[in-house]
Amino acid sequence: MNAPFFPQLEIPHTIAAGPGPGNTAERVLNAFTSPGVADHMQPDVLRGMIECKKMLREIFGTQNVHTFGIAGTGWSGLDAMFSVIHPGDKVVMFVNGTFSGIDELSVRMKAATEEELKANPLNPQAASVVTIPVPHGQSVTAEIVDEALAEHKPKWAAMAHWETGSGRINDVKGFSDACEKHGAMGLIDAVSSLGIAELRIDDYPGIVGWASCPQKGMMALPLTYAPVSFSDRYIAELRKVGSRSFVHNPIMEARHWAIIDGQDVEKGTYHRTHSPYAVASFHEALRMVLEQGLLQRAERYRKAEKALRAALTSMGCSVTSNMTSLIVLDLPEKLKGKEKDFVNACRAESFGIWPTLSEPTQVRVGILNLISEAELTTIVQRFGEMLNRFEVEADVEAAVAELKRQLS
Numbered sequence: 001m002n003a004p005f006f007p008q009l010e011i012p013h014t015i016a017a018g019p020g021p022g023n024t025a026e027r028v029l030n031a032f033t034s035p036g037v038a039d040h041m042q043p044d045v046l047r048g049m050i051e052c053k054k055m056l057r058e059i060f061g062t063q064n065v066h067t068f069g070i071a072g073t074g075w076s077g078l079d080a081m082f083s084v085i086h087p088g089d090k091v092v093m094f095v096n097g098t099f100s101g102i103d104e105l106s107v108r109m110k111a112a113t114e115e116e117l118k119a120n121p122l123n124p125q126a127a128s129v130v131t132i133p134v135p136h137g138q139s140v141t142a143e144i145v146d147e148a149l150a151e152h153k154p155k156w157a158a159m160a161h162w163e164t165g166s167g168r169i170n171d172v173k174g175f176s177d178a179c180e181k182h183g184a185m186g187l188i189d190a191v192s193s194l195g196i197a198e199l200r201i202d203d204y205p206g207i208v209g210w211a212s213c214p215q216k217g218m219m220a221l222p223l224t225y226a227p228v229s230f231s232d233r234y235i236a237e238l239r240k241v242g243s244r245s246f247v248h249n250p251i252m253e254a255r256h257w258a259i260i261d262g263q264d265v266e267k268g269t270y271h272r273t274h275s276p277y278a279v280a281s282f283h284e285a286l287r288m289v290l291e292q293g294l295l296q297r298a299e300r301y302r303k304a305e306k307a308l309r310a311a312l313t314s315m316g317c318s319v320t321s322n323m324t325s326l327i328v329l330d331l332p333e334k335l336k337g338k339e340k341d342f343v344n345a346c347r348a349e350s351f352g353i354w355p356t357l358s359e360p361t362q363v364r365v366g367i368l369n370l371i372s373e374a375e376l377t378t379i380v381q382r383f384g385e386m387l388n389r390f391e392v393e394a395d396v397e398a399a400v401a402e403l404k405r406q407l408s
């Protein structure tokens with residue numbers, strides 16, 4: 001059977017106003033399409049990777065030598081981070097939404113014994129993993145972590161810093177303190193927070209591993225590099241217990257970034273075929289983040305979120321999130337049960353907002369790389385006009401005025 005001859009694929013521009021990927025800057029796209037054709041051992045490609053590594057240390061706020069990018073998406077970075085977990089390891093997982101839920105599944109797959117995995121390969125019930133569920137819309141607090149670690153005394157504990165499913169910020173300081181106090185090694189999913197939160201990971205000595213993603217706070221293209229950072233303690237443990245992954249073994253992946261035997265060396269060695277396009281665009285995105293300044297970015301997001309929140313609230317929505325890059329809200333009462341229809345109607349017109357992916361169904365509006373007054377105004381107008389079309393009497397002009405008042 002012959003495959004039909006398909007026309008060239010064209011994908012339209014949309015407003016990426018969801019939880020991620022963020023709106024990609026022209027600069028980053030240009031960097032992806034403009035490098036020359038080169039192999040993965042060409043000197044400028046290797047130099048670019050070394051510069052990325054140095055910029056990532058600044059962005060993470062760390063002296064960790066093992067700070068680099070895992071080729072792929074956020075889950076690739078998380079898979080590398082969790083590759084240190086072995087069958088039977090005692091782990092406490094804090095779950096307050098979709099993504100920490102998937103982290104928990106991922107950890108159960110690694111901590112399951114052979115029998116447990118065989119019994120249920122896609123959803124193993126690993127007896128050594130303790131899950132602490134926190135209701136959707138609520139944060140993981142210092143007290144919750146302290147209590148669970150005191151009771152279970154695990155080897156590892158893991159949590160999402162910013163849970164993108166419910167839009168909640170979890171207490172990373174409380175988490176780190178409890179890990180130190182109870183002798184656990186902390187692992188953090190920082191996919192949503194890195195590059196937006198005011199964060200210096202070296203302030204949290206209870207946490208030994210951090211994993212993020214390319215396309216949220218970093219503003220890079222998806223499927224380039226997931227930033228990760230591992231402390232010396234993590235790496236020492238990995239050396240001791242090993243990892244069954246070649247590609248996602250942090251010690252091996254680090255070699256191409258010129259980190260060998262715990263040291264920065266002059267030149268990376270082959271691990272797998274890196275792409276000059278990915279390296280160049282990732283490099284440009286990191287340059288942009290640092291050019292804007294980490295504290296300044298955090299402040300601009302805080303301000304933008306506050307203004308957008310006020311504008312959407314003025315049209316009858318109620319916000320349940322506290323992240324600064326994403327608003328998770330309930331639509332006006334009248335639209336209860338119609339959340340997905342509302343989101344689909346917006347998406348059909350290239351206004352890319354999202355529903356929540358796990359229950360309860362809410363609406364998510366993100367502002368990654370969409371924080372100028374003009375961009376926020378467009379979001380408020382498009383959202384308000386759709387409310388009107390769903391027969392909600394929202395005053396769009398007043399909402400825009402409220403946005404501008406908050407921003408000025």
Ligand SMILES: *Cc1c(COP(=O)(O)O)cnc(C)c1O
Pocket residue numbers: 020073074075076099100160162163164165189190191192213214
């Ligand atoms: C987006 C997200 C992920 C998954 O990242 P991908 O790039 O889609 O693989 C994991 N954790 C959190 C908290 C996220 O927000």
